Amino acid sequence: MSQKTALITGASVGIGAEVARQLHALGYSLILMARREHKLNELNQELGGQHQIIACDVNDQGAIEAAVKDMQRVDVLINNAGLALGLSSAEQSDWAHWQTMIHTNCLALAFLTRQLLPNMVKRNQGHIINLGSVAGSYAYKGGNVYGATKAFVEQFSLGLRADLLGTAIKVTNLEPGLIGGTEFSNVRYEGDNDKASAMYENCQPLTAQDIANTISWLLTQPAHMNVNRMEIMPVCQAPAGLSVHKS
Template identity: 50%
Template sequence: MHTLHGWTALVTGASSGIGEACALSLSQAGARLVLVGRREDRLRTLASKLAVPAHPLVLDVRSRPEVEAALASLPAEFAAVDLLVNNAGLALGTDAAHEASLDDWETMIDTNCKGLVYLTHALLPGMVRRNRGHIVNLGSVAATYPYPGGNIYGATKAFLHQFSQNLKADLVGTRVRVTDVQPGMVETEFSQVRFRGDAQRASKLYEGMEPLTAADIADVVQWCVTRPAHVNINAVELMPADQAFGPFAVKRR
């Protein structure tokens, strides 16, 4: 195990949920933080809670020019990013594919795939040059287990998984590591976003069971990034004890 003292971590989607929990956890391990999100007030509030240097960075990861400009303008203290947590992502709707909104599909692809690619492409060369670093991609069990209405969301997480594995193949022999963390049901703002702010519908999803929490996921992320430098955790899949794998769907006529 190693601490993160002297490391700079950049966390996307840091204004709430898993991203916020990861920022808190990584700061406790000693990393200074670049907090990326779209809600400046929340980023500043989070930065004020941390006992390490923290730099709020208001940014929409879907915009390639915005990503490139923002990262190029990081203060010197935060410019050499050692740890990238690609957490920004979302699901929109649960409509069947033939009834779904193409706008929703594009938003999920732009955020979950292209945003992750933009950040990774910008920061990876520096990690390789310094021969130290870690990319943690927040995936989902939806990458492996399909479900009705999961169409594009599941596909974006499958992309994330395969991208993570291929990054690892390219980085073999370096001290730059790559991990895909794949949670099952986690109660955050995720479902409220998916259901367009319908808090009642979102809470019903977790009724009668105990979901994972953002802190649970942050704990796993911290464990992955604090392993000895020669250890790469390729992928971690976790679910609540109250969740498991469904049976095959069979349509009876």
């Protein structure tokens, strides 16, 4: 069987980099995408230097179009690039933060998917794995627009499956809870690393490796089986119910 190709967005650090390591070990040819070229280069060197690097912002539609134009084959698309910015209450939050989250987590993810889909359909082969979040299903204070973007990703994933019914293409929305050891909280708290590390004190969050293991598992299931949604939390986390404010 010829070598399969996986395009991973947000491959420079965190979950994306760990997924790259595991898919490399599974024998995939990789296309690694993120803004920080030096991080992508370091990762590629670690993996033997044979993979393709695309250093760009996923919001740059011109750069994405140019990069995708000559791609003959993408068997697996891991839509992982994404972020949360801030935890302020909605009425106090920064509009620019909301725009960046909507652009990156929704529009850019949809745009890249739209660019790659025609070829997947033509080849009748592919697996799109979107990184959603438990924030798309359970509201928490300060999660406002971040949660809404992940609800978009969940519904978009289900909608893709509906449109792709009758093809061999799989779509999965992977919805993790608390994950430690990535830059997610450092980005959310805009570089306040003390606040970011406090998120993970006295508990054992999931790791990027747990998520990469899950993705490797998803990619090794039989051709007739599609996992639509998969929600994963660390044991220390639970959807702990509704709140009531009493005066």
